[in-house]
Amino acid sequence: MSPGDRRALAAFLRHRREQLTPSDVGLVPGGRRRTPGLRRDEVAVLSAVSTDHYERIEQARGARPSLEVLGAICRALRLTLDERDHVHRLAGHEPPARHRSQGYADPGLMCVLDALAPHVPALVTDDLTTVVAQNPLNVALLGPIATERGLRRAFVHRWFTDPDLRGRYDPAQHDQLGREYVADLRLASGTRPGDADVRELVGALESASGEFRRIWALQEVATRRTTHKVLHHPQVGRLDLECDVVVSPPSGQRLVLFRPRPGTGTAERIALLGVVGVQHLEPSAPAS
Structure with a gap:
């Protein structure tokens, strides 16, 4: 395993952070800023790590960051796949295979996710349904x-x-x-x-769910397409939704x-959800 170059990693992350504005990453712009770009605490929030942990990485201090933390930082900074791989090498890790998300999300999909945020619930997954970003x-x-x-991020496992x-x-x-x-x-x-990753996910599902074992034995194969889904939300009631899946060719996410x-009143209830829904969620503890 290469020792990497922690100082070069710190400089690269700092440069990318300074190139971004809050609106680039779906944050509401605040007042005047003393320095350009995002603040370190904003990158930390977007990466779901503590501010102290992110500061140590950007200052080339402390232990080498894990693959999962690096992936989350790359997602937060909207890095390309080539840039993600560069960050991993600088940290002394072999870059993950292109189909492995490790917390990373395709920057093109993240741009769309940010744009949809005010009106349309959306998420980004890899091909094994690991959820890497939600608005x-x-x-x-x-x-x-x-x-x-772990597997709690895989939607099919949660299902x-x-x-x-x-x-x-x-x-x-x-x-x-x-x-x-x-x-x-x-x-x-x-x-x-x-x-x-496939063996781990399928094995865990076979151990945990008889229903999964029964369906897996059917040997059915199909790509997910637009599906009509009905949800009953505890705060806003019935939601009639069309669930669309858009694949990004560069990453496969x-x-x-x-x-x-249309015509179901769901748009109005989604607007209400944006006001009251988050108030009933317990925040997850940030990783450190």
Whole structure:
């Protein structure tokens, strides 16, 4: 393992941070700033790490940052895949395979996610449904997933193991949606023969859920497409949504949109969700 170059890493991150404005990353611009770019505490919040931890990285102090923390910082700074790989090498890590997110999100999808934030719940996942980013409306809709750790960030794993998340979806759709998620997972697994991440996810689901085992045995394969979903939110009630999946060719990541279905009153309830929904969520503790 290369020792990397912590000073070069610190300089690179600082330079990229100073090139960004709050509006570039979906933050509300504040008053006049004494220095250009984002503040360190803003990058820390966007990365779901403590400010002290991020400051140590940018000052080339402390332990080498983990792959997950580096991925989250790369997501926060809207780095390209080439820039992400450069950051990992400077930190002394081998860059992850291009299909592994490690907390990183495609910057093009993040730009769209930010633009949608006021009106449309949306999230970004990798091909194994690991949620790497959510806008505030999506957090209010489904709860915080991107800030979780391990398999709890994989939506398909949460679908079969988290009754609170699944309980928000109309029970009449549970079987159909479960089969869609599993068929998509099987398709993704076929593109990664022998992959350790696939084995871990499928193995955990087979151990945890008889329903998953039954559906997995059906050998169904299909790409996720636009799906009509009905959710029952505890604060705003019934939501009729069209769920669209947009794939980014450079990274293979997906932008998942939850569009209000016209003529159902859902748009008004989504607007209400933006006001009251987040107030009922417990914040996750930042990583350090």
